[in-house]
Amino acid sequence: MSQVEFLKGNEAIAKAAMLYGIDAFFGYPITPQNELIETMSHVMPANHRVFVQAESEVAAINMVYGAAGAGGRVMTSSSSVGIALKQEGISYCAGAELPCVIVSVSRSGPGLGGILPAQSDYHQSVYGGGNGDYRVIVLAPASVQEAVDDVGKAIQLAEKYRNPAMVLLDGAIAQMMASVVLPTQPLPRVDTTTWAATGDFKTRGTRNVINSLYLDPAKLYAHNQHLQAKYREIAKNEALLVDHHPDHHDGAIIAYGTSAKIAIGAAQRLKEEHRIKVKCIQLRTLWPFPKQALREAIKGMPFALVAEMSMGQLFQDVLAFTRSDTIIGYVGKAGGEIITSDDIVNGYLQQMGGEQIEHSV
Amino acid sequence: MSIVFKKTTGLTDKPFSYCPGCTHGIIHRLVAEVLEELNILDRTITIASVGCSVFAYDYFNTDALQAPHGRAPAVATGVKRMHPEKIVFTYQGDGDLASIGAAEIIHAANRNENITVIFVNNAIYGMTGGQMAPTTLPNQVTTTTPLGREIITGAPIKMSEMIATMDHIAYVERCMAADGPSIMKTKRAIRKAFECQINQEGFSMVEVLSSCNIGWKMSPVDSLSYIKNTMTQTFPLGVFKERKHETNH
Numbered sequence A: 001m002s003q004v005e006f007l008k009g010n011e012a013i014a015k016a017a018m019l020y021g022i023d024a025f026f027g028y029p030i031t032p033q034n035e036l037i038e039t040m041s042h043v044m045p046a047n048h049r050v051f052v053q054a055e056s057e058v059a060a061i062n063m064v065y066g067a068a069g070a071g072g073r074v075m076t077s078s079s080s081v082g083i084a085l086k087q088e089g090i091s092y093c094a095g096a097e098l099p100c101v102i103v104s105v106s107r108s109g110p111g112l113g114g115i116l117p118a119q120s121d122y123h124q125s126v127y128g129g130g131n132g133d134y135r136v137i138v139l140a141p142a143s144v145q146e147a148v149d150d151v152g153k154a155i156q157l158a159e160k161y162r163n164p165a166m167v168l169l170d171g172a173i174a175q176m177m178a179s180v181v182l183p184t185q186p187l188p189r190v191d192t193t194t195w196a197a198t199g200d201f202k203t204r205g206t207r208n209v210i211n212s213l214y215l216d217p218a219k220l221y222a223h224n225q226h227l228q229a230k231y232r233e234i235a236k237n238e239a240l241l242v243d244h245h246p247d248h249h250d251g252a253i254i255a256y257g258t259s260a261k262i263a264i265g266a267a268q269r270l271k272e273e274h275r276i277k278v279k280c281i282q283l284r285t286l287w288p289f290p291k292q293a294l295r296e297a298i299k300g301m302p303f304a305l306v307a308e309m310s311m312g313q314l315f316q317d318v319l320a321f322t323r324s325d326t327i328i329g330y331v332g333k334a335g336g337e338i339i340t341s342d343d344i345v346n347g348y349l350q351q352m353g354g355e356q357i358e359h360s361v
Numbered sequence B: 001m002s003i004v005f006k007k008t009t010g011l012t013d014k015p016f017s018y019c020p021g022c023t024h025g026i027i028h029r030l031v032a033e034v035l036e037e038l039n040i041l042d043r044t045i046t047i048a049s050v051g052c053s054v055f056a057y058d059y060f061n062t063d064a065l066q067a068p069h070g071r072a073p074a075v076a077t078g079v080k081r082m083h084p085e086k087i088v089f090t091y092q093g094d095g096d097l098a099s100i101g102a103a104e105i106i107h108a109a110n111r112n113e114n115i116t117v118i119f120v121n122n123a124i125y126g127m128t129g130g131q132m133a134p135t136t137l138p139n140q141v142t143t144t145t146p147l148g149r150e151i152i153t154g155a156p157i158k159m160s161e162m163i164a165t166m167d168h169i170a171y172v173e174r175c176m177a178a179d180g181p182s183i184m185k186t187k188r189a190i191r192k193a194f195e196c197q198i199n200q201e202g203f204s205m206v207e208v209l210s211s212c213n214i215g216w217k218m219s220p221v222d223s224l225s226y227i228k229n230t231m232t233q234t235f236p237l238g239v240f241k242e243r244k245h246e247t248n249h
Helices: A009-020 A034-046 A057-069 A080-095 A122-126 A144-161 A171-175 A217-238 A257-274 A291-297 A313-322 A341-351 B024-037 B052-059 B072-082 B094-100 B102-110 B159-163 B180-198 B220-234
Strands: A003-008 A024-027 A050-053 A074-078 A100-108 A114-117 A137-139 A164-170 A177-182 A241-243 A251-255 A278-283 A285-287 A303-308 A327-332 B044-048 B063-066 B087-093 B116-121 B171-176 B204-209 B238-242
Touching: A003 A009, A009 A034, A009 A100, A009 A144, A009 A171, A009 A177, A024 A034, A024 A057, A024 B072, A034 A050, A050 A057, A050 B072, A057 A074, A057 A080, A057 A100, A057 B063, A057 B072, A057 B102, A074 A080, A080 A100, A080 A122, A080 A164, A080 A217, A100 A144, A100 A171, A114 A171, A122 A164, A122 A285, A122 A313, A137 A144, A144 A164, A144 A171, A144 A177, A144 A217, A164 A171, A164 A257, A171 A257, A241 A291, A251 A257, A251 A313, A251 A341, A257 A278, A257 A303, A257 A341, A278 A291, A291 A313, A303 A313, A303 A341, A313 A327, A327 A341, B024 B052, B024 B087, B024 B116, B024 B180, B044 B052, B044 B072, B052 B063, B052 B087, B072 B087, B072 B102, B087 B094, B087 B180, B094 B102, B094 B116, B094 B159, B102 B159, B116 B159, B116 B180, B159 B171, B159 B204, B159 B238, B171 B180, B171 B220, B180 B204, B204 B220
Parallel strands: A024 A050, A024 A074, A074 A100, A100 A164, A137 A164, A251 A278, A251 A303, A303 A327, B044 B063, B044 B087, B087 B116, B116 B204, B171 B204
Antiparallel strands: A003 A177, A100 A114, A137 A285, A241 A278, B171 B238
């Protein structure tokens, strides 16, 4: 039996995480994700789980490192500038191969920026700001329901691959209210006894040590090769996009998150008002990037438009990853302005003939 | 033949990476002996920090996590909240605890996390080659205070005194590893700190004044005298906080 509730995105994510069986949540206030930690502050203790309001985002991600290293199913959440502060800890979690979930509710930047929604943290999420050759799984929901579903998926992927997984949504999804189906059962557990530092080494027979330090370059190179092999496996298995218009072949709009939601409507308008059958391709994973599926989806098309609430960050990757004869256009804005259906329709019509627009990429 | 002395089972067989003359090895042994004597090795989780003691996870015969620089108390918080029945301790130097990790230690103490902190204060950044630490003494020469520490760089931070202002925490003592009696006293303090955790009394910290003869550019013997005669002038020994036998959790 499913549980349906009318909730704000942030609240829905918090409740879902608890229901999926998160053991511990460590957070710090930052707009626009405050309702997430506020909800966690009561649903977690009420269900005998751990909630700590940390002294900083830096401390919160290190609590995650500790609790995940001790075998817990752990989550933190933050927004843009706060995620920037967590990067050191995310690199440590990736290096020590700790499963954990990071919910990133992006606002606008750079710097303190603003508190309105943007997708300007694409690079921050996909490429990270921590040191070293590491990767974070990045899921990109476009609705409150998808955000709820992605939290569950992030837990499963994090545990399957022993890797941090991020759910990246913008403040619009976090702040909107929607009817959502919440999980009814906790997700099944994976065995962590072979590696988690739980303080039972005598009964276990070996010491479990959580560490990312390898002073011997040969050992560190081998560790990096091991990580890369894992990342190749993730890229092979988990890259995902949704083609919202499988029967449209005149062109495409490529987007994720809130931009994808708006692009679905724009594609509809292009068909109804301009008789152009354009498909909306929604990227559901940003890392791994669904390169192969995207190449196939736009194969033979004269034009595809990237729509994003950032200044060409996604456009740059689409250019790099598609490597096709299809002309790639770009429409986007940032700073808290929400991209509109008009922006996308007009951008498509202007650029479909090959007219180049100015961009910094 | 009977065995009259043997290495504690609280330490692994891994040789220490510490410089000859350094007192980290002694403090490691004291902690390990206490863990063995309290029979808690099999339920202890060590949190190593960044600095000379970064490899503590290789030396203590327990499960362990290596924490980012300064973050050991936050990592310990995560571990302890997951496993409240386990014993969790951090082993941190003064650069790690009093400089980059000042926020994490203050707030872990303020939350009265039921963890134990072993704070090794040698008034210098040893591992990186002897730079000034927040604990460096006035006029002390380091590689970043070549003319001696001046007040414009700050005064030595007294972490034990600062943390002891928190009324609700369990135990704070400053000791030194300078000679036989002071080492035995340090061991008693470490034991008491772990007993506080076992009894769920809350946050406990033992600061140990320690030597860095290489960084200080002194002989090991002179270094021990320096702890005793000079460091204790700035960092007086004593119990700063003892909230007796009240369970706080």
